[in-house]
Amino acid sequence: MKDDDVIQWRFENTVIAEINKRTDRITVYDDVLDGRFRDRLKLDNQTGSLTITNITTEHSGCYELQTNKFRMRFYFRLNVFARLPVPVISNSSHCSSSSSSSSCSLVCSSVVNVSHVTLSWYRGISVLSSISVSDLSISLSLPLEVEYQDKNTYSCVLNNPISNQTTHLDINTLCHTCADSVHWCGPTEAVIRLVLSALVGVATVIIVVYEIRSRRAERDQAHIHTSGSIEI
Structure with a gap:
């Protein structure tokens, strides 16, 4: 480009x-363009090459x-x-008193703000299902049904043309049968049960103390009555 008098760079038909x-x-x-290139562009006066620093999407x-000079465009x-x-x-299963399902309902989700991404479920190295989007700022979710005793390895993968992120499924941690759910509770329910147990314990102690004092008062009254009869 050393023989050219004017070298011009454009982005989406706008001179930058x-x-x-x-x-x-x-x-x-x-x-220009809302200042998206501010303090990011460097031009080489000898070669005409353009450098963009701190580049973003x-x-x-x-x-x-x-x-x-030659009216060329690249x-x-x-x-x-x-x-x-x-x-x-996450687990999306819902247990009820009449539920007898032998499978676990799962969902893999992600909120993305990049384009051209694919969310997929894998069993081993085989793709079970996938969903692709090209829009920005969208919430993706993909369901999966597995048996409670399934011994296969599952993973959820989010990828674009240059990278990927993977989360492996732990069936033992996320999948519980409805029978197991009866004996399992979350942190909030555990606190409530603990408080109720404490209240029941306090009430029991109060009743026992009341009974002891009542019986002692009855014995004292009987003793006083007996003592009074002897004096007469």
């Missing part, structure tokens, strides 16, 4: 940087390089992918 060798001037347009798009498509979140596996 320019070199004018006739005036020996480099211009960076920081305020908002810099994904079509870039164009124009030179005036197009570049840049895709920037953000770090993926770790998917979360």
Whole structure:
């Protein structure tokens, strides 16, 4: 590009940087496109190459390089992918007194703010189901039914073209039969049961003390009555 008088860089048809060798001037347009390139662009005066520092997903798009000497244009498509979140596996089963299901209902979910991602359930290395989206800021969820005694290994994977995040399923931790659920309670229910047990214990002590005092008072009254009869 050393023979070109003017080298111009565009992003989505908007000029973001320019070199004018006739005036020996480099211009960076920081305020265009809501300032997304502010303090991020560096131009090489010799080669005309453009460097974007601290790049983010908002810099994904079509870039164009124009030179005036031969009126040439070069197009570049840049895709920037953000770090993926770790998917979360939860139990969506609901037990009731009449429930006799032998399977465990699970759901893998993730809230993503990146494009072109896929959420998948794996059994071993085989894909069981998947869902793909290209939109930003969306909540993904994917259900799965497994048997309580299933010995296979399952995992939920969130991936894009350059990276992935995986969460492995622990069936013993997440899946409980309805019979097991009768004997299992969460932290809040455990506290409530503990408080109720304490109240019952206190009430029992109060009743016992009351009974002891009542019987002692009856014996004292009987003794006084007997003593009075002897004096007469």
